[in-house]
Amino acid sequence: MSEKLTFIPLGGVGEIGKNMYVFQYQNEIVVVDSGLKFPEDEMLGIDYVIPNISYLTENQDKIKAIVLTHGHEDHIGALPYVLKQLNVPVYGTRLTLGLLKVKLEEHKVKAKLYEFKGGDTLKLGKFRIGTFHVNHSIPDSVGLAIQTPAGTVLHTGDFKLDQTPIDNRVTDYYALTHYGRSGVLALLCDSTNAHRQGYTKSEREVGKTFDDIFHRAEGRIIVASFASNIHRVQQVFDNAVKHNRKVAVVGRSMVNYVNTATELGYLTYPESSFVQLEELNKLPAHKVVIVSTGSQGEPLSGLTRMASGSHPRVSIVPGDTVIFSSTPVPGNEKLVSRVIDGITKAGAKVIYQGVADVHVSGHASREELKLIINMVKPKYIVPFHGEYFHQAAFKQLAEMMGYDSEEVFCLENGDVVEFTDGVGKVAGTVTAGSVLVDGIGVGDVGNVVLRDRQNLAADGVLVAAATIDRQNRKLVAGPDLITRGFVYVKESEELMAEATAQVAKALEKVLADTADWGALRGAVRDTLSSIVYEKTRRRPVILPVLLEAKRNS
Ligand SMILES: [Zn+2]
Numbered sequence: 053m054s055e056k057l058t059f060i061p062l063g064g065v066g067e068i069g070k071n072m073y074v075f076q077y078q079n080e081i082v083v084v085d086s087g088l089k090f091p092e093d094e095m096l097g098i099d100y101v102i103p104n105i106s107y108l109t110e111n112q113d114k115i116k117a118i119v120l121t122h123g124h125e126d127h128i129g130a131l132p133y134v135l136k137q138l139n140v141p142v143y144g145t146r147l148t149l150g151l152l153k154v155k156l157e158e159h160k161v162k163a164k165l166y167e168f169k170g171g172d173t174l175k176l177g178k179f180r181i182g183t184f185h186v187n188h189s190i191p192d193s194v195g196l197a198i199q200t201p202a203g204t205v206l207h208t209g210d211f212k213l214d215q216t217p218i219d220n221r222v223t224d225y226y227a228l229t230h231y232g233r234s235g236v237l238a239l240l241c242d243s244t245n246a247h248r249q250g251y252t253k254s255e256r257e258v259g260k261t262f263d264d265i266f267h268r269a270e271g272r273i274i275v276a277s278f279a280s281n282i283h284r285v286q287q288v289f290d291n292a293v294k295h296n297r298k299v300a301v302v303g304r305s306m307v308n309y310v311n312t313a314t315e316l317g318y319l320t321y322p323e324s325s326f327v328q329l330e331e332l333n334k335l336p337a338h339k340v341v342i343v344s345t346g347s348q349g350e351p352l353s354g355l356t357r358m359a360s361g362s363h364p365r366v367s368i369v370p371g372d373t374v375i376f377s378s379t380p381v382p383g384n385e386k387l388v389s390r391v392i393d394g395i396t397k398a399g400a401k402v403i404y405q406g407v408a409d410v411h412v413s414g415h416a417s418r419e420e421l422k423l424i425i426n427m428v429k430p431k432y433i434v435p436f437h438g439e440y441f442h443q444a445a446f447k448q449l450a451e452m453m454g455y456d457s458e459e460v461f462c463l464e465n466g467d468v469v470e471f472t473d474g475v476g477k478v479a480g481t482v483t484a485g486s487v488l489v490d491g492i493g494v495g496d497v498g499n500v501v502l503r504d505r506q507n508l509a510a511d512g513v514l515v516a517a518a519t520i521d522r523q524n525r526k527l528v529a530g531p532d533l534i535t536r537g538f539v540y541v542k543e544s545e546e547l548m549a550e551a552t553a554q555v556a557k558a559l560e561k562v563l564a565d566t567a568d569w570g571a572l573r574g575a576v577r578d579t580l581s582s583i584v585y586e587k588t589r590r591r592p593v594i595l596p597v598l599l600e601a602k603r604n605s
């Protein structure tokens with residue numbers, strides 16, 4: 053009998069975000085990660101985007117577990133939504149589960165959580181999953197060797213090869229070469245930095261730069277970073293201790309991450325080096341470090357509010373040194389430069405990547421990718437965690453190393469890859485895509501609602517209200533036009549008067565033939581859109597509101 057292992061990405065290929073990967077052997081499924089993605093600019097009002105999991109809800113009885121590679125939002129952020137639909141156990145390392153618990157409590161979701169350590173092997177049905185430690189921009193990250201009778205697929209997780217990581221735990225090269233020697237069918241590999249030459253620098257390099265900046269700074273130091281980058285925060289604490297300063301923490305998510313990481317032992321510092329925000333002003337400026345959220349210029353974050361003077365406890369003052377210990381995620385550049393403007397206007401000094409080495413990536417660059425391919429020697433390669441451009445850069449790299457074009461799969465979400473008796477091919481697709489989360493609504497905002505929001509944002513709304521006596525086919529009251537975001541009514545009286553008259557005429561014309569609601573609404577919409585477009589070249593959302601006149605009985 054032929055042996056088949058199926059791989060389906062439900063999210064995370066052709067994009068950076070909402071990672072979710074399905075592995076199926078016979079009638080058993082293991083899912084790796086359940087991440088979210090932050091919305092694009094044109095997705096007005098949307099909070100998050102999560103993967104469409106209809107394939108999993110249809111095959112719920114087959115799912116053995118969800119296994120998590122690390123605690124970043126693009127890998128665990130969709131779990132509160134996913135676990136409301138799927139009652140399956142979740143496996144993760146200590147920090148990953150610690151961060152997940154906070155999230156599940158917020159959403160009041162209960163789940164069966166099982167902890168493992170990098171190096172452990174999980175037995176899930178016919179799957180044997182070897183886990184191995186990898187370096188990344190959050191501690192306790194792992195890669196997975198997914199072993200089945202049909203072969204082994206090695207999933208790198210998000211990773212880099214850091215020879216001098218802050219916790220001294222290097223990527224598990226022994227495991228990688230061990231699996232490589234035993235034979236790997238396919239390598240699923242992080243492709244985020246597949247276009248970047250050389251090696252990604254060690255996290256420790258940032259510490260050296262901090263040391264230098266802390267040495268020179270005379271006033272307060274404010275460091276903005278991703279809250280999840282615990283090792284970055286650790287280096288802020290280490291340098292604060294070294295330079296005799298105390299650390300205060302600003303921003304809700306920074307407080308959450310610092311608390312969880314300290315509790316679980318991933319962040320260590322002498323208690324005396326920590327200071328509550330309320331006590332901060334009692335200390336002289338040269339004794340203070342603030343670590344804050346807002347490295348992406350997020351409007352409500354700690355740093356943005358400090359820069360605009362709207363933070364209740366801390367404002368930026370001349371003499372402050374502000375370090376952006378990150379680079380803007382594509383799309384956030386404008387937000388970040390606006391915050392930098394604000395800080396500079398307030399008289400502080402700003403240091404960002406480019407001025408000094410205050411940030412390193414958590415993802416492997418090209419030389420590291422080559423190294424991992426040479427260690428694992430896979431038959432096939434599937435780049436994930438990348439837009440098409442990153443996948444293509446990875447493919448080009450693999451081809452340079454002697455792989456054939458058919459041996460590297462640049463997939464789209466929903467593609468089904470079958471490895472049958474050691475031969476891989478794309479064999480179809482399943483439903484995949486995006487589910488939009490807005491407030492407490494999951495998936496109720498679709499394309500139609502989004503298009504309305506875009507139209508409303510672009511040209512506003514025009515409401516035409518009228519009361520109709522349908523029995524006698526007469527217009528009893530109105531039409532009245534009400535608008536928001538379309539024109540300023542006081543300056544457009546002429547247009548509004550003309551539009552009102554035309555709508556009345558159109559309604560009377562229809563009423564001569566019929567009292568059908570559809571025909572009446574259609575007449576209002578057509579009349580208004582044509583006169584409005586003719587006079588203004590705008591296309592507001594038009595809402596006819598027609599009421600039945602109350603009859604005396
Ligand atoms: Zn990550």
Ligand SMILES: [Zn+2]
Pocket residue numbers: 071124126127210437
């Ligand atoms: Zn990621």
